[in-house]
Amino acid sequence: MLTLYDFKSSGNGYKVRLLLHQLRQPFIYLETNILKGESRTPQFLEMNPNGKVPTLALGDGRYLAESNAILLYLAEGTGFLPSDPWQRSKVHEWLFFEQYSHEPNIATPRFWKNYLQVGEYDERELKRRQQAGRDALGVMERHLRENEFFSSQYGVADIALYAYTHKAYEGGQTLSDFPAIETWLARVRAQPGHVTMEVV
Numbered sequence: 095m096l097t098l099y100d101f102k103s104s105g106n107g108y109k110v111r112l113l114l115h116q117l118r119q120p121f122i123y124l125e126t127n128i129l130k131g132e133s134r135t136p137q138f139l140e141m142n143p144n145g146k147v148p149t150l151a152l153g154d155g156r157y158l159a160e161s162n163a164i165l166l167y168l169a170e171g172t173g174f175l176p177s178d179p180w181q182r183s184k185v186h187e188w189l190f191f192e193q194y195s196h197e198p199n200i201a202t203p204r205f206w207k208n209y210l211q212v213g214e215y216d217e218r219e220l221k222r223r224q225q226a227g228r229d230a231l232g233v234m235e236r237h238l239r240e241n242e243f244f245s246s247q248y249g250v251a252d253i254a255l256y257a258y259t260h261k262a263y264e265g266g267q268t269l270s271d272f273p274a275i276e277t278w279l280a281r282v283r284a285q286p287g288h289v290t291m292e293v294v
Contacts, residue, residue, distance in 0.1 A: 096121040097151040099138070100294075101128045103208075105201055105257035106161035107148040108291045112253055113168055116287035123294040129209065162189045165250040174249040181246050188244045188251040191233070199227035200258045203265030224266050231262065231272050238274035248285055256282045261291070 098114070098121050100107035114121050126132045126147050134145045141157040142149040150158045150167075158164050166189075169175035176182045203223050206215040234255065237244065244251035260279050263269055269276055282288070 095153050097124060097153065098122070099124050099126045099133075099141070099147055099149040099151070101126055101133075101147045102294060103291070104128070104147055105204075105261060105291070106197075109161045109253050109257045110148045110150065110164050110168070111294060112257070112289060113165055113174065113250065115289045115293070116174070116253075116285065117168060117172065118287065119168070125294075162193060162250075162254055165189075165254060169250045173247065174253075176246055176249070178246075185245050185249065185251045189254055191230075192251075192254045195226070195233070196230040196255065197258055199223045199230055200262050200265055200267065203227065204258070204261060205265075207265055220266075227262065227265065227267060231259070231267065231269075231275060234259070234278075235272045235274050238278045242278070242281065248282070252278075252282055257291075 096114070096119065098107070098110060100111065100123060102125060111123075126138070126149075128147060132138065133142075133147055133149075138149075139145055141151065142159040144159060146159065148159070148161055148164060150164050152158065158167055166175065176185060203220055206220060243249070244255060256279065259269075259275065260282075269279075
């Protein structure tokens with residue numbers, strides 16, 4: 095049995111939960127409160143030396159970290175990950191984009207604005223990240239004007255990008271400025287097995 099160590103409001107953890115539900119894969123969920131340092135205990139660091147959620151225990155003594163790596167592992171051999179080398183590479187391209195250009199600039203402002211007090215973060219850095227997040231949403235918007243999904247069909251690239259995009263307003267983004275993204279968000283919500291971030 096798979097065990098997922100996660101923090102409910104984490105978009106990175108939500109990616110994994112969403113795919114597990116859509117795969118109809120049973121798993122044990124263990125809430126790990128990162129705000130209380132529960133991912134920094136000696137026991138947790140034995141599983142994941144980087145001390146972050148999500149971390150997936152495979153049940154055989156192996157552990158896998160990094161949300162997009164977990165997505166790729168779980169999706170192997172399923173319709174959520176293309177077998178064609180070119181399409182598969184395009185999925186990887188979007189996953190790298192999500193972690194380098196999107197997540198730091200969409201998720202970080204969301205965290206600062208929801209979990210930190212004013213004065214605990216730099217306002218100029220917040221504005222810089224919000225603009226960089228808007229730029230990343232612009233890249234997605236241009237792609238989605240011509241494409242239904244971020245691959246040849248719905249899959250892990252969409253799951254990875256959906257997680258923080260659908261909560262981007264919590265970090266100060268105005269999603270109504272991106273109509274193609276809004277249409278895509280609805281398309282993702284309509285997929286079989288979809289669950290909200292609140293479901294574990």
